Amino acid sequence: MRPHPPGGEAPHRAGCGCQHGRVSIDLHTHSTASDGLVEPGELMGLAAEAGLTVVALTDHDTTAGHGRAAAALPPGLTLVPGAEISCYVEVDGRSVSLHVLAYLFDATEPAFASVRAQIREHRATRARQMVRLLADAGHPVTWEQVSELAAGTVGRPHVAAAMVEAGLVPTVSAAFSREWIGASGPYWVGKWQPDVWQTLSLIRAAGGVSVFAHPYASRRGVTVGPDVIERMTAAGLTGVEVDHPDHDSDERRRLRGLAADLDLVTTGSSDFHGSSKPQGLGAESTSPATYERLVAAASGARPITGPTG
Ligand SMILES: [Zn+2]
Ligand SMILES: [Zn+2]
Numbered sequence: 027m028r029p030h031p032p033g034g035e036a037p038h039r040a041g042c043g044c045q046h047g048r049v050s051i052d053l054h055t056h057s058t059a060s061d062g063l064v065e066p067g068e069l070m071g072l073a074a075e076a077g078l079t080v081v082a083l084t085d086h087d088t089t090a091g092h093g094r095a096a097a098a099l100p101p102g103l104t105l106v107p108g109a110e111i112s113c114y115v116e117v118d119g120r121s122v123s124l125h126v127l128a129y130l131f132d133a134t135e136p137a138f139a140s141v142r143a144q145i146r147e148h149r150a151t152r153a154r155q156m157v158r159l160l161a162d163a164g165h166p167v168t169w170e171q172v173s174e175l176a177a178g179t180v181g182r183p184h185v186a187a188a189m190v191e192a193g194l195v196p197t198v199s200a201a202f203s204r205e206w207i208g209a210s211g212p213y214w215v216g217k218w219q220p221d222v223w224q225t226l227s228l229i230r231a232a233g234g235v236s237v238f239a240h241p242y243a244s245r246r247g248v249t250v251g252p253d254v255i256e257r258m259t260a261a262g263l264t265g266v267e268v269d270h271p272d273h274d275s276d277e278r279r280r281l282r283g284l285a286a287d288l289d290l291v292t293t294g295s296s297d298f299h300g301s302s303k304p305q306g307l308g309a310e311s312t313s314p315a316t317y318e319r320l321v322a323a324a325s326g327a328r329p330i331t332g333p334t335g
Contacts, residue, residue: 051312053082053106053320054127054239054267054295059091060110061176061183063300066091067098070332074100076307080317080329082106082129082295086181087145089133099332106130106321106329110239112145112217113225115254122248124238126225127267130324131234138228141220148218153180155215156207160185163213166192182207183302198302222254226261233326237265237293242281243272252284259288264323269294269310271303291316 056062057069064072066083069091073081083095083105092107099105108129114121131138153172160167167188175191176184186201195201202208220228229236238258242249255266268281269292285292294310297303321329 050077050079050308051314051317052076052078052080052296052298052308052310053108053129053237053293053312053317054084054110054270055081055298055307056085056110056300057083057091057095059083059088059094060085061181061299061302063302066095069298070095070098070103070105071100073307074103074332078103078308080104080106081307082108082127084108084110084127084129086110087112087142087149089142092133096330099330101332101334103332104329105332107133107327108234109142111142111225111229112149112219113222114219115222115250117250117254120248122250123219124222124250125240126222126229126263127237127239128229128232128234129237129320130327130329131229131232132326133232135232135326138232138234141224141228145219149182150180152215152217153182153185156182156185156213157188159213159215160189160194160207165189165194167194222258223261226258226263230262233324235264235320235323236262237267237291237320238263239267240270240272240297241266242277243270244277246272255284255290256288259290263290264320265291265293265316267295268292269312270297271305271309272297291319293320 057064057066059066083091085091089109095105106129111126111128114123157167157169157172172184172188173180175187185207186198189195189201204211207213226236266281266285268278282292293312293316296305296307296309298307
């Protein structure tokens, strides 16, 4: 990374290749194709405004936003098509949920496409079941209301948002508690997802590269240990997301050390969702060298560049 030329306050220019003020590569964002609040095309505009030169669109278990994002690419911005896959791993008889970022895979490869469709379908059914449980208990939440709140796939966050709107809970996080639709809560319904081994193999078979999303983010729930990451590496994992808003400095340090031991690339990304989460686009960044290593390891798709000139 070249430092920005001296004279500190000079504005950043596209293509100056520096890290002036803002970062330029953000490999984890969500749009309305999943649980983000910004439409895919609009997200590309915001990415360019934030000074990004490369942005990955990684909606949960779907590539539905890629077309709109690609069509709206402003000059100078490169789109990395991706998805964030929900899966689980069995650790000591206990199932731990994980997210794996898949980049540059062939979106039409049928085996992986069908698993993504299954995850989405189960998520939608699950939301319906939770709404039914709430309604049966006399709470004023309807499926119409929940689906209206979701521009893309309907998920548990939309049920939570409807509960806030109905005045049942003060905040979305209160809805996610054990009293309501949090794990083991009275209105909670379990979900189906592939295991991490199947997920890694599907991504590889579709020509993609995989990066374990926020592996040590203990504030999000139960996390796995280094032994699981080592096994994932043997199963084809290419990188770990180290710089993520949900990792504290100790988690980042431990993960960076492990990545060095296992020869995994380390990424940094905002996990932007729009105004529902505090982090802005480019809040964390990935180095150009890492980005190039990921692109070189993928054969399913290429990054998409915006119009030139
Ligand atoms: Zn995630
Ligand atoms: Zn995410």
